Amino acid sequence: MYRLSNRLSACLALAAVAISQLSLARPSNKDLDFEDFYELEPIQIVGQEIPITVFARSGGDRSYATRFAHKVIEVAYDTLEKSPGPGLVIMGKSGEPHPIKLLENFMAKAKREEAPAELRQIADELEKSIGEWREKINFDMENDDDGEELPVDINQLIDAFPMPMPPMAAQLYLVAWELDFDPERFDLRLAEITADELRQQDFDEFRWVFYLPPKNTLNKVLKEVLPLAFEAGDLGPVKRMLARAAIATFKPLIKDAVEGVRKGVLYWSVLSANEAAFNEGDIELLAGKYMESQMPRGKILGSDKTERGIEATRIQKAENKDYARDPFVVLEPVEAFDPETFTPFFGRYGDDGHRNKRFFAKDGAYFWQEGDDEPIEYLPAGDLFFVSTQKDVTLQFFPGETPSYSQVELRKGRFRHTFDRLFEED
Numbered sequence: 001m002y003r004l005s006n007r008l009s010a011c012l013a014l015a016a017v018a019i020s021q022l023s024l025a026r027p028s029n030k031d032l033d034f035e036d037f038y039e040l041e042p043i044q045i046v047g048q049e050i051p052i053t054v055f056a057r058s059g060g061d062r063s064y065a066t067r068f069a070h071k072v073i074e075v076a077y078d079t080l081e082k083s084p085g086p087g088l089v090i091m092g093k094s095g096e097p098h099p100i101k102l103l104e105n106f107m108a109k110a111k112r113e114e115a116p117a118e119l120r121q122i123a124d125e126l127e128k129s130i131g132e133w134r135e136k137i138n139f140d141m142e143n144d145d146d147g148e149e150l151p152v153d154i155n156q157l158i159d160a161f162p163m164p165m166p167p168m169a170a171q172l173y174l175v176a177w178e179l180d181f182d183p184e185r186f187d188l189r190l191a192e193i194t195a196d197e198l199r200q201q202d203f204d205e206f207r208w209v210f211y212l213p214p215k216n217t218l219n220k221v222l223k224e225v226l227p228l229a230f231e232a233g234d235l236g237p238v239k240r241m242l243a244r245a246a247i248a249t250f251k252p253l254i255k256d257a258v259e260g261v262r263k264g265v266l267y268w269s270v271l272s273a274n275e276a277a278f279n280e281g282d283i284e285l286l287a288g289k290y291m292e293s294q295m296p297r298g299k300i301l302g303s304d305k306t307e308r309g310i311e312a313t314r315i316q317k318a319e320n321k322d323y324a325r326d327p328f329v330v331l332e333p334v335e336a337f338d339p340e341t342f343t344p345f346f347g348r349y350g351d352d353g354h355r356n357k358r359f360f361a362k363d364g365a366y367f368w369q370e371g372d373d374e375p376i377e378y379l380p381a382g383d384l385f386f387v388s389t390q391k392d393v394t395l396q397f398f399p400g401e402t403p404s405y406s407q408v409e410l411r412k413g414r415f416r417h418t419f420d421r422l423f424e425e426d
Helices: 002-025 059-080 099-110 117-137 154-160 167-178 183-192 217-229 237-272 280-293 305-325 339-345
Strands: 038-040 043-045 048-050 052-055 087-091 208-212 347-350 357-362 365-370 376-380 385-388 394-399 405-412 415-422
Touching: 043 059, 052 059, 059 087, 059 208, 059 237, 059 305, 099 117, 099 167, 099 183, 117 167, 117 237, 154 217, 154 237, 167 183, 167 208, 208 237, 217 237, 237 280, 237 305, 280 305, 339 357, 339 405, 357 405, 365 385
Parallel strands: 052 087, 087 208
Antiparallel strands: 038 052, 043 048, 347 357, 347 415, 357 365, 365 376, 376 385, 385 394, 394 405, 405 415
């Protein structure tokens, strides 16, 4: 036993010396360039290699970012039917600010009256990108079983959400990284930064760049947010127990939902970087359908989320093609028409899954009403057509086998649906 202990101690000592020497030989982060943390993590799909580069500071972060990106890229590849091109996933590190804070800091300074016009223009471009990003993450986390919304304001989770990084946003992130994300030094740097610096091509080898927050960020946010969401002043022991039970119930659903949105944002970013394949409307619907396929819907989804995403986006892709054959057209109202020809249109319409509708006339005007909503006025636009006064929705009536009209198609933007006539005797 004594000899074994001596040998073990000797081995541990040698290992300690080796580790010490290794740490001395390895340069610190301050001695490394941003690119030194790059590592190619390609994904193979049907024999084709898709180059994905991951920026990470630890093996665990790199592993998570790689798995995360590969799952999304597999769906994007199926949608595009080709490689989405080389991309960079920047994995954040605990303690570092979310890029949204860096961008908002820059925009505040660049929009001052004394700021150069070129910087104000860049700030406007970034503000538009941020607005589109906020729209993507502002989803409804709803429990379908009872219709109750989860008690979390999406803005409280902002640090947990990833975001696409346009080239100039990536440059700002690089500047902050070079300053160790020191807020004072970054603030001083912004005071002297130029448009030319932000237009540098440090990321031109990538078609898309994406920021992914640290994996444990959501846990930290929920630890702060959920107790506040259920706080009701001074809680007694029973109420406190119920609040803890509620947190335990909602937390897994929120984590699963947020992870689905994180993947949805990457999918949207990758498709947006391939605009030649799809127009903006196609991308919006595809991203929405993919994100919807990843939502928990009152229970945690199984492990088939990738296949679920592929199936959902294929359906939406087919619907997009159908729309392209017969796109929405804004109709112009007509001045001359015979009110008697519209009489057969009046009545109720509907089908399963939608609230009943009603088309009627009042004081010489025509209205379409959904459920108990306020009626919306429509103007005649031909023998069978009506258009809303806002010119954003159309109605087309279709004749049936009897003098009464049996169907109406409602169209707006990229949505269209045909409702059946509901006769009083039904």
